[in-house]
Amino acid sequence: MAHDSGTRTLISHAQLRRGRGKAIYWTLVAVVVVGFTLVFLGPLYWMVTGALKSGQEIAQTPPSLFPQDPQWQNYADAWNNLALAKLLFNTFYYAAGAVLFQLVLDTAAAYAMSKLRPIFGNAILAMMLATLMIPAMVLIVPQYVTVIDLPILHINLLDSPFAIWLPLVANAFNIFLLKRFFDSIPEDLMAAALIDGATALRTLWSVVLPMSRPILGVVSIFAVTAVWKDFLWPKLVMPSPETRTVSVGIYAFAGGTPMNVVIAASVIAAIPTVIIFLIFQRNIMSGLTTGSLKG
Amino acid sequence: MAITTVPGTTRPGRPSSPYAERPRRTSLGRKVRDNLTGHAFLIGAVLCFALFSWYPMIRGVVMSFQRTRRGVTTWVGWDNYTRIIDDPSFWTAWKNTFYFTVLALVLGYAVPFFVAILLNELRHAKGYLRVLVYLPVMLPPASALFLFKFYAYDPSEAGLFNAILKALHLPTSQWMQSPGMTMPAMVIASTWMNMGGAVLIYLAALQNIPGELYEAAELDGAGIWRRIWNVTIPQTRLILALMAMMQIVATMQLFIEPLILANGAGAEDSATSVAYLIYQHGFFQNDLNGAAALGVIMLVVLAGFSAVYLRLTAKQD
Numbered sequence: 001m002a003h004d005s006g007t008r009t010l011i012s013h014a015q016l017r018r019g020r021g022k023a024i025y026w027t028l029v030a031v032v033v034v035g036f037t038l039v040f041l042g043p044l045y046w047m048v049t050g051a052l053k054s055g056q057e058i059a060q061t062p063p064s065l066f067p068q069d070p071q072w073q074n075y076a077d078a079w080n081n082l083a084l085a086k087l088l089f090n091t092f093y094y095a096a097g098a099v100l101f102q103l104v105l106d107t108a109a110a111y112a113m114s115k116l117r118p119i120f121g122n123a124i125l126a127m128m129l130a131t132l133m134i135p136a137m138v139l140i141v142p143q144y145v146t147v148i149d150l151p152i153l154h155i156n157l158l159d160s161p162f163a164i165w166l167p168l169v170a171n172a173f174n175i176f177l178l179k180r181f182f183d184s185i186p187e188d189l190m191a192a193a194l195i196d197g198a199t200a201l202r203t204l205w206s207v208v209l210p211m212s213r214p215i216l217g218v219v220s221i222f223a224v225t226a227v228w229k230d231f232l233w234p235k236l237v238m239p240s241p242e243t244r245t246v247s248v249g250i251y252a253f254a255g256g257t258p259m260n261v262v263i264a265a266s267v268i269a270a271i272p273t274v275i276i277f278l279i280f281q282r283n284i285m286s287g288l289t290t291g292s293l294k295g
Numbered sequence: 296m297a298i299t300t301v302p303g304t305t306r307p308g309r310p311s312s313p314y315a316e317r318p319r320r321t322s323l324g325r326k327v328r329d330n331l332t333g334h335a336f337l338i339g340a341v342l343c344f345a346l347f348s349w350y351p352m353i354r355g356v357v358m359s360f361q362r363t364r365r366g367v368t369t370w371v372g373w374d375n376y377t378r379i380i381d382d383p384s385f386w387t388a389w390k391n392t393f394y395f396t397v398l399a400l401v402l403g404y405a406v407p408f409f410v411a412i413l414l415n416e417l418r419h420a421k422g423y424l425r426v427l428v429y430l431p432v433m434l435p436p437a438s439a440l441f442l443f444k445f446y447a448y449d450p451s452e453a454g455l456f457n458a459i460l461k462a463l464h465l466p467t468s469q470w471m472q473s474p475g476m477t478m479p480a481m482v483i484a485s486t487w488m489n490m491g492g493a494v495l496i497y498l499a500a501l502q503n504i505p506g507e508l509y510e511a512a513e514l515d516g517a518g519i520w521r522r523i524w525n526v527t528i529p530q531t532r533l534i535l536a537l538m539a540m541m542q543i544v545a546t547m548q549l550f551i552e553p554l555i556l557a558n559g560a561g562a563e564d565s566a567t568s569v570a571y572l573i574y575q576h577g578f579f580q581n582d583l584n585g586a587a588a589l590g591v592i593m594l595v596v597l598a599g600f601s602a603v604y605l606r607l608t609a610k611q612d
Contacts, residue, residue: 008506009415010522012513016418032413033420040427043487046455047442061452062461109340118333124341131348135597137548137570138590141577142351142358151350169343200332229435231551236578247437251555259445266438277433281426288492289499 051075051264058260071260078264081257086242087249088272094234094245095227097165099220105169106219107212110178111204115190125179128172143167144236163237168226174219177287181215182208218287221280228273359588375588379576385589387564388572392547394478395568399546403486403493404539410490411497412527425498429491436488440555443484444471448556471557474565481552481566489545493538500534501527536608543604544597550574569593 016025050058051074052067078084113121147157147167157163185208193203209216227234227245234245244252246269254262277284362371379385414424431439447455448470457467470480508526517525528535550570553559557566559575569589577586 008509009501009504010412010509010519010527011416012509013418029417029419032417032424036424036427039487040430043442043447043455044430046446050446058446059451059453062458063453063455105339105343108336112333112336116329116333116336118330118337121333121337124337127349128340128344131344131352133601134348134352135544135548135593137550137573138594138597139348139351139355141573141583141586141590142355143347144577145358145583146346146351146354150346166343167347169340170346170348175340200336204336225433229433231435231437232574247435250441251437254441254555262441263445266435266441270434270438273433273435274430277430278426281429285425285429285495288495 047263048267051078051260051267053260055258055260074258074260074264075268077258078261078268081261082249082253082265083241084246084249084265084268087244087246088269090238090243091228091245091247092272094161094164095224097161098168098227099223101165101169102171102174102219102223103216106171106174107178107209107216108204110175110182111208113175114179114182115185115203115208116200125175128170128175130172131170132172140232140236143233147237158237159240159243161243164227164230164234167233168223171226174222177219178212178215181212185211214283215287217280217283221276221284222287224276225273225284355587355590358584359591362584371584375584376592378582379585379589379592382572384564384567384572384575388567388569391478391565391567392549392569395482395549396543396546398478398482399485399542400539402482403490403546404542406486407490407493408497408535411494411501412523414494415498415501425495428494431488432491434488436551437555439488440484440552443480444556447484448480471566472562474561474563477557477561477565481549481556484556485546485549485552493542496534496538497531500531504530540601540604543600547593547597 011021015021049067052070052072053064054069054071057064057068112118113125147163149156157166189207190203193207198206229247230245231247231251235248235251238244238248241249241252250262250265250269253265257265359375360370360372361368362374410428414421414428417424449455449457450469450472452458452461452467454470456470460467468476470476504527508530509522512522512526548570549568553561553566553568553571554574559571560567570593573586573589573593576582576589
């Protein structure tokens with residue numbers, strides 16, 4: 001065994017080190033590694049290579065494991081015919097704006113509720129958290145109606161990036177994550193900053209934010225992936241072809257485009273989030289579990 | 296391990312904020328100013344919540360009792376509700392949605408828990424396996440579903456699943472073209488795409504189980520299954536209950552799977568879901584009021600379900 005430092009789980013370390021236990025353990029490790037690779041990576045391999053096959057090859061039985069004559073043209077067609085450059089740019093633009101808006105407004109709000117604690121702060125927090133209980137599909141129609149004619153202002157936000165940015169600020173989960181993190185910053189530090197004459201904004205900027213880089217990273221990554229993965233909302237509020245996100249654009253073209261080209265486009269659309277995940281996997285996974293558990 | 300149900304509550308004995316509680320001689324003006332500062336920080340997020348969350352919530356209920364025709368809005372009482380319920384798709388959609396929810400509970404709820412138990416026992420390749428399980432969660436759902444639609448669920452023998460079934464000498468399937476397979480096929484796709492999050496949450500919960508409990512159970516002669524039943528499950532009971540609830544709320548909103556895999560309704564209406572019906576009424580049949588009414592019905596059903604569920608789990612404790 002590599003190390004014994006871990007805590008005891010269902011099966012003891014000792015049992016796994018003995019002759020028969022050891023054999024079973026290593027067989028299990030091998031089976032799980034191979035099985036999981038096939039189940040979770042296999043379809044992705046199939047997707048990337050399938051998009052390289054010709055129309056005839058994809059219809060052949062049994063299917064081929066490797067593309068016999070790689071059709072790089074499918075990827076080129078996807079890029080050109082679906083205007084993927086424009087779609088990807090749109091999605092990046094919406095994701096970047098979403099990060100900016102969420103970092104500024106949600107951080108400020110969480111800081112106020114955690115450290116400044118103005119009157120009614122807790123009531124506001126409770127009302128924000130209550131929105132976690134409301135299923136997104138229930139709100140989709142009234143939200144849409146609100147966006148096409150904002151109350152009081154009477155502005156139509158269709159095709160405007162604000163229709164994506166502003167609703168994403170109303171994210172109780174992020175506020176909760178940020179507030180919980182700020183709660184763990186010692187009050188003594190706040191008091192010290194106050195005695196030094198720092199304003200609330202200065203304290204946030206110079207004391208709180210530098211300590212909060214991990215959670216700010218988590219919130220940013222969640223913001224990017226939320227925009228990248230969202231489908232119905234951008235489909236509704238970005239109706240013109242010029243403002244579509246990449247998922248919506250591929251869906252719009254799927255009907256009249258060869259299957260392999262649609263898959264090639266889907267592969268390209270998935271690359272950014274996969275790269276983000278491979279780089280930031282630790283932050284993403286820890287952010288996910290700290291959000292739901294407290295141990 | 297404790298689940299934070301009310302994260303906003305201030306713990307007793309916690310030192311008070313120097314901003315919130317100042318010495319008593321602080322002037323009223325100072326207090327007002329401090330509160331104003333606090334609310335200035337809050338205002339951006341509060342406005343966004345108000346505009347895009349709180350107000351639409353009320354607006355949805357109001358809309359469901361109104362009808363807008365040619366720019367004129369009138370109160371119509373329960374008309375929208377009766378119209379929606381009389382729509383023949385209404386009951387089909389509910390039946391399909393419940394069926395999907397139940398199937399997803401059987402498959403999508405148990406599988407991540409056992410995967411987490413399995414991963415927690417392994418001392419090697421843990422990081423790699425965790426990345427694998429979570430990878431599909433990061434794909435845009437539209438991308439993943441096109442993969443399933445075109446490659447996995449191809450009804451000919453060139454399709455990935457049919458090729459595997461044929462190689463194993465099992466009967467092949469028409470997948471999305473056979474009404475009986477529509478839902479299981481959507482549950483498989485949905486579980487593959489979404490289980491990563493649940494696995495990671497369970498893994499974190501499993502790591503919080505004190506090792507001594509397993510030690511004691513083993514000394515008492517409990518085998519592996521008994522240890523899972525008598526130690527693992529009771530120790531993770533709270534998170535299991537919470538995840539069941541979250542999963543049901545999520546699966547009841549089934550939308551993108553029928554839209555992409557089944558082009559909406561699917562073979563013989565076998566894929567129509569309630570959420571898809573909301574979309575259809577609101578954005579294709581020009582009936583936003585009816586769609587709002589259906590949304591309210593969905594909210595009531597989910598809220599009712601949550602209340603019953605909380606009651607049942609509370610009784611068990």
